[in-house]
Amino acid sequence: MVVIIDYDAGNLTSVERSLRALGEAPLVTPEAETVLRASRVVFPGVGAAGAAMATLKSRGLDEALQGVFARGIPILGICLGAQIILEASEENDAPCLGLLPGRTRALPRRAGLKIPHMGWNRVRFLREHPVFRGLPEGAEFYFVHSYFPDPADPALVLGATHHGVDFPSAVGGRNLVATQFHPEKSGRFGLQILKNFLAWDGAGAQ
Numbered sequence: 001m002v003v004i005i006d007y008d009a010g011n012l013t014s015v016e017r018s019l020r021a022l023g024e025a026p027l028v029t030p031e032a033e034t035v036l037r038a039s040r041v042v043f044p045g046v047g048a049a050g051a052a053m054a055t056l057k058s059r060g061l062d063e064a065l066q067g068v069f070a071r072g073i074p075i076l077g078i079c080l081g082a083q084i085i086l087e088a089s090e091e092n093d094a095p096c097l098g099l100l101p102g103r104t105r106a107l108p109r110r111a112g113l114k115i116p117h118m119g120w121n122r123v124r125f126l127r128e129h130p131v132f133r134g135l136p137e138g139a140e141f142y143f144v145h146s147y148f149p150d151p152a153d154p155a156l157v158l159g160a161t162h163h164g165v166d167f168p169s170a171v172g173g174r175n176l177v178a179t180q181f182h183p184e185k186s187g188r189f190g191l192q193i194l195k196n197f198l199a200w201d202g203a204g205a206q
Contacts, residue, residue, distance in 0.1 A: 002198070003038035005065070006030040007055045009045030009080055011182070018184040022195050032060035040198070041068055044184070045080030046144065049104065050092030052084055062097055069099050069176060074202040076131070076194075077178030082149050082171065085178055091147050100173050102151035113164040116146040123169050123181065125159045130203075131177045131196045132158065132170065139189045141181035143169075148180055175202035 004015055004026050012028055019026045019042070026042065027034065035041060043065065045052060056062040069075060077085050084096040089104035096104070107115055120140045125132050148167040151157055158177070159170030169180040177197070183190035 001038050002026040002040050002042065003035055004028045004042045004044065005035060005061060005081075007045065007052060007059065007061055009047045009052050009055070011044045011046045011079065011184075014182075015042060015044045015078065015184045018191060018194055019198075022191065022198060024198060030059055030061070032064035035061060035064040036067055038068060038073060040074040040076075040200075041065070042076045042078070042197075043081035043085075043178075044078040045084075047080055048091055049080070049084050049089035049094040049096065049147075052080055053094050053096060056084075056097075065097055066099065069174070072175045072202050074197065074200050075099075075176045075178075076197045077176065078184070079145060079180060079182055082178035082180050083147055085171075085176065086149055086151065089147065099176055100151055100156055100171065101153060102149065102156070104147050105150045106147050107145075107167065108164055110164055116144060117163045118144050121161050121163060121181075123159045123161050125170065127155075127158050129158050129170075129172060129177065130200045131172070131193060133196055134192055135189055141169075141179070141183065141186040141190060143181045145180055149178065
């Protein structure tokens with residue numbers, strides 16, 4: 001059972017639609033018990049780290065995510081779901097899930113640099129990973145964000161993007177992979193990532 005976690009952070013319909021286009025029938029749920037029964041988990045989201053963590057905790061979804069991660073269930077984080085998998089976020093100075101070591105940081109505010117970073121941008125994949133297999137060099141994906149995940153271990157950075165600075169745009173460890181960009185809004189290359197995730201057994205990350 002493929003589960004999409006609903007924690008009032010939006011962005012669910014387009015994710016569900018994309019997975020259905022690939023022949024899946026995902027279940028969108030706010031219930032921790034259902035997440036714990038999943039065969040794979042999609043953790044999307046947009047919004048603020050502090051509010052998102054408050055909702056996750058109130059529903060027991062924080063412990064459910066930690067549980068499926070510990071059991072080796074494949075997890076895909078998207079956008080906010082790529083940020084709050086780390087230990088803490090500069091946004092709201094929020095303690096986060098701690099699935100991977102590191103901290104989410106703000107994009108630098110510089111003259112002439114638009115924040116939030118919105119639109120299409122290139123991802124330079126740094127390491128081979130089953131979820132990113134088959135993507136051409138220089139493939140572009142759709143971004144909407146002001147913060148980015150910054151893992152403590154550089155080996156957890158799978159892809160990078162430039163917007164004023166180079167920042168990690170794809171991260172992963174063990175059975176977890178996450179993208180700062182939105183694969184569900186990124187055309188055929190995004191669908192390829194989702195297709196690869198549906199076939200991934202949770203192995204192949206550092």
